[in-house]
Amino acid sequence: MGRRIAVLVLACVAMALPSCGFRGAARPPADPAAPPGGGPGWAQEYIPRVPPIMMRDPLLEMRGQTDEPIPYTYGEAVKLTGHSCMIVASAWSMTRKALGALYPEGDAPVRGRIRIEAPGAEGEWNLGVFGQVMTYVTGAATEGGFSGSAFGKGNAAAVRRNRLVYAEKPLGLAPPEMRWIFTRIDTGRKVAVGWDIRKVRPPLSEAAIAGPGDALASGRASREEADSFVRDWNAAALFVLRNADTLEGLITVDPVP
Secondary structure (H helix, E strand, O other): OHHHHHHHHHHHHHHHHHHOOOOOOOOOOOOOOOOOOOOOOOOOOHHHHOOOEEEEOHHHHHOOOOOOOEEEOHHHHHHHHOOOOHHHHHHHHHHHHHHHHHOOOOOOOEOOOEEEEOOOOOOOOOHHHHHHHHHHHHOOOOOOOOOOHHHOOOOHHHOOOOOEEOOOOOOOOOHHHOOEEEEEOOOOOEEEEEEOHHHOOOOOOHHHHHHHHHHHHHOOOOHHHHHHHHHHHHHHHHHHHHHOOOOOOOEEEEEEO
8 A cells, every 4th residue: 555655646746847947837858850040940041040149248247146257149040030141141240340449469359349330320221220230239229229237337338328320311322331439438449331232142222122122022923933032032141151251342340540
């Protein structure tokens, strides 16, 4: 009798164990085959294969949540903006190259120690999309960002609010003329970074994608038209990611006195 009771108790304990932990937060087993950075489910293989940008974050460190640089991935930037395109790829590449110029010694850049000035208003052209990617990586945010609270006085890197600044009104610059100013707050070092949309292949413009894009979104596109649009759309993003460091003039980074 005592043995049967013991078996029943052990069985109940075994059944209860899976529910231990955070209530309501079921954790599926890790997928060892999942690609790094992007996670499972990407139909475009290049998205999870883009190398991450390694960043330090003093806010995480002072809270004991990490003590080393952590990866910020292109896949997460794609999730944030809702898609991969030449704009997101360019914003990612511009941010990566600007940080490399501000930290030439090879140290991991520090979130919260970067200030960014936009070349126009937030709602102008696609500048808000660029800003979303830059905020994700650097922590530099607009007026809705973290104020620093009790931590800001002791460590300026805790402040994220108003680290990304847009012009109050549209400036009307053509995309190839736009320059984003990245400033490293702790040293004062500045760089201006830009990209030339005219160098992207295949060339995509608002006029070129208007008809096919509307047909695709409304479900009127044929299979051949949809496949062609998807192919060119992702090819343009991949072109930027592959050529950001090698094609002269595609992504430019210049020191600011």
